[in-house]
Amino acid sequence: MTQSISFSESQKTTEPVSGGVQVKAFFQNLGTLTLLLLALPINASVVLLSLVFNTLTLPFQSSENVATDRKNILISGGKMTKALQLARSFHAAGHRVVLIESHKYWLSGHRFSKAIDKFYTTVSPEKDPQAYNQTLIDIVKQENIDIYIPVTSPVASYYDSLAKPVLSEYCQVFHVDADMCAMLDDKFAFSETARKLGLSVPKSFKITSLEQVLNFDFSQETRRYILKSIPYDSVRRLDLTKLPCETTEEMEAFVRSLPISSQKPWIMQEFIPGKEFCTHSTVRNGEVRLHTCCESSAFQVNYEDIDNPKIQEWVTHFCKELNITGQVSFDFIQSEDGNIYAIECNPRTHSAITTFHDHPGVAKAYLSEESIGETLRPLPNSKPTYWLYHEIWRLTGIRSSTQLINWLKNIFRGTDAIYKLDDPLPFLMVHHWQITLLLLNNLRKFKGWTRIDFNIGKLVEIGGD
16 A cells, blocks of 8 residues: 655745757657657556566465564665665565655655555655654654655755664664765765775865866876766766866866856866766665675666675775764776775665665664674576666667677576566556656646656756656
8 A cells, every 4th residue: 555645835936048958858758758658658557568478476475574673764866777676676575664765756656566554755865854853753753653664866865865864763774864964965075084094095076166177287197087066966966078088178168167156166086087887775784785796887777787896895994993884885896907996985775776676685784783793785586677768868879780689688697677568567667657647747838857767766957857
């Protein structure tokens, strides 16, 4: 059973845009809606057949597991696949899951999962922190929640850390404290902390004015640099323009296009060529309980666990030294000489946790008060995860038979992160309810977007969440 309750309402204003931009946005949304409509019959047929199969095989299925110490678990981030994955893991272990998300995403397709017992919406924490805290308390008391596990957006991570002291009077909160969250989320502060622990990070400078970059003497450096916003920027985070630029004019134009200020500081970080990796780690009292490491890129949504002992040792050392409790994800570069460098840390769940989709030990790793004695990794024979609708879009970029063969191999050797045979409804509802309604809303407002993140369950917009 799912239930949607809004404890308070909020509205969003939109800035006026030019007629040309509105027309472009209109056709962008309309075209995408048309493509989704064409895919709907196929998706609906797959889900319907799955439901029929489940019904026919129900008498032969083993009864659902019931935990000996059953917990009521509250999970946030209801629009995101990683929240669904955690919910399924706890449900499979016999626990009861309540899912929450902000009012904007009341349409979450994950609320239709059999793993979700109740679904609530809340005010966005950055708009009204006190109302958000009170809503969490109300839900925790109403549902007798034992533990709250935030699966947050970059902005919400800090607000959940601020809510932790208040909420901890009513339940456990599996999240880092506010000071720790602020440090980990600050790319420069994180880099300096890791450096003091003797861990490898790229050379970095904190930038609070355009002149710091324009007057920087790059001739003394052996490597080029990139600029990254310290406050989360969903669009510019993918910009990896190398500094210095080819000409002074190009350099000045690029730097002056960035909103750098003392209120919105940036980091100028040494660019180290090499292979990129991302990680997810679940940590309690400094003990890394879950860990996965996957190859990565600026925007990649394919996750396959890779054994990289150097990265795991780095993460283990960092988390132990800081006695972290919560979920942390790191981005690494491994240079051509084999050395690893941590680029940044995000104090929240990573989508790479979907690599644990068939692991029976996830719930215990989060809930056990005692040491579990080992760091759990995805099962050796576990299939890599992808998002099918992302993969279909990638087909438009295939230019050779070799690329097509590789694409087909990835599809058949992996598994969709949302679809599950015994829980198929989210696969239909995320793509043809959640994303569709967001597109219809943008169509009505003549509002565009830069891309669709099916894994995060949103339209990425300039100035968006």
